[in-house]
Amino acid sequence: MKLVFMSHEDKASLWREWLGKEMPGLQFLQWPGEVEDKAGIDYALVWKPEKGLLRTFPDLKAIFSLGAGVDHLFSDPELPEGVPVVRLVDRALTQGMTEYVLYWTIHYHRRMADYLRQAEDGVWQQHLQADTKFRRVGILGLGELGGDAARKLASLGFDVAGWSRGPKEIEGVTCHHCGEGLPAFLARTEILICLLPLTEETRGIVNAETLSHLPDQAYVINCARGPHVVDADLLAALDSGRLAAATLDVFHAEPLPADHPYWNHPKVTVTPHMASLTVPSSAAEYVAENIRRVERGEAPRNIVDPSKGY
Numbered sequence: 001m002k003l004v005f006m007s008h009e010d011k012a013s014l015w016r017e018w019l020g021k022e023m024p025g026l027q028f029l030q031w032p033g034e035v036e037d038k039a040g041i042d043y044a045l046v047w048k049p050e051k052g053l054l055r056t057f058p059d060l061k062a063i064f065s066l067g068a069g070v071d072h073l074f075s076d077p078e079l080p081e082g083v084p085v086v087r088l089v090d091r092a093l094t095q096g097m098t099e100y101v102l103y104w105t106i107h108y109h110r111r112m113a114d115y116l117r118q119a120e121d122g123v124w125q126q127h128l129q130a131d132t133k134f135r136r137v138g139i140l141g142l143g144e145l146g147g148d149a150a151r152k153l154a155s156l157g158f159d160v161a162g163w164s165r166g167p168k169e170i171e172g173v174t175c176h177h178c179g180e181g182l183p184a185f186l187a188r189t190e191i192l193i194c195l196l197p198l199t200e201e202t203r204g205i206v207n208a209e210t211l212s213h214l215p216d217q218a219y220v221i222n223c224a225r226g227p228h229v230v231d232a233d234l235l236a237a238l239d240s241g242r243l244a245a246a247t248l249d250v251f252h253a254e255p256l257p258a259d260h261p262y263w264n265h266p267k268v269t270v271t272p273h274m275a276s277l278t279v280p281s282s283a284a285e286y287v288a289e290n291i292r293r294v295e296r297g298e299a300p301r302n303i304v305d306p307s308k309g310y
């Protein structure tokens with residue numbers, strides 16, 4: 001069995017080590033240097049491969065995304081048809097995202113930016129402490145990542161709602177769905193977290209219209225994809241004083257260009273697409289298990305539905 005690894009961002013040496021432990025018989029070939037013949041390669045493990053490249057591997061049985069998002073694959077007009085695309089659903093990835101969401105939610109909820117500023121200035125001042133029970137957090141997307149974050153926030157006592165495409169039931173979380181459910185979800189959301197996949201339906205979903213439904217002084221945390229947000233609309237809402245602050249992990253262009261207004265905006269915190277990075281020691285287990293399934297003639301888990309794009 002042969003697997004080709006393509007990524008400029010993930011560490012091939014770690015993947016070689018961890019996949020090797022899981023599957024000693026698997027030949028791990030790093031693209032492009034180690035691939036002499038594209039024929040006979042069974043699996044591709046990829047992050048942002050060059051457009052049109054995967055089509056040139058004639059024998060692929062499955063394409064594994066190195067991340068949860070698969071927009072980097074479905075933006076390829078030549079993505080080979082009939083080869084299952086498998087997204088990453090992984091313990092450490094989910095844990096990392098939930099940590100990020102909890103961290104920033106608590107940061108805003110407990111006014112940590114104010115306290116950090118005060119500490120720098122040597123100011124001793126307490127602010128009224130908000131009641132967690134009445135802090136309304138809203139998550140766009142209730143899938144693997146949004147669902148876990150919603151459950152953990154609810155277990156900490158936050159008033160959590162979520163929004164998904166189809167109806168959902170999550171204990172302790174008020175679930176809204178589809179276009180009709182969106183305005184009511186937004187109107188009650190003081191801390192908005194985006195954990196949607198990027199598709200034609202969700203592109204630009206955080207815009208002037210949707211932001212106008214949020215209560216005054218709401219916060220926005222985008223840890224999904226940059227193009228979910230219409231940057232000019234978010235900046236206008238922050239500058240007008242309607243929104244309190246935003247934490248943004250993902251951007252239309254990455255790395256975020258040095259002259260982008262987000263960098264120096266007093267109400268914006270930029271993180272470098274690190275909300276949850278793929279951890280090979282854990283994700284290799286998932287990829288290996290899926291390869292074993294294919295080799296047994298079973299379908300891999302978490303195949304993407306191309307008609308939905310996620």
Ligand code: NAP
Pocket residue numbers: 067068069070093097140141142143144145146147163164165166167178195196197198199201202223224225249250273274275276277310
């Ligand atoms: P997932 O399990 O596929 O969940 C997606 C959720 O979004 C589902 O609840 C789905 O609704 C909902 N959704 C999709 N299209 C929708 C629409 N048009 N209207 C309403 N809801 C819609 O995905 P995931 O594993 O949670 O990952 C989510 C995204 O996080 C990824 O696609 C990726 O872009 C991003 N991500 C970012 C980082 C980072 O470091 N910044 C790391 C990992 C992932 P249904 O449940 O009804 O289908």
Ligand code: GLV
Pocket residue numbers: 066067068069070088276278
């Ligand atoms: C990261 O952005 C991912 O999709 O896993």
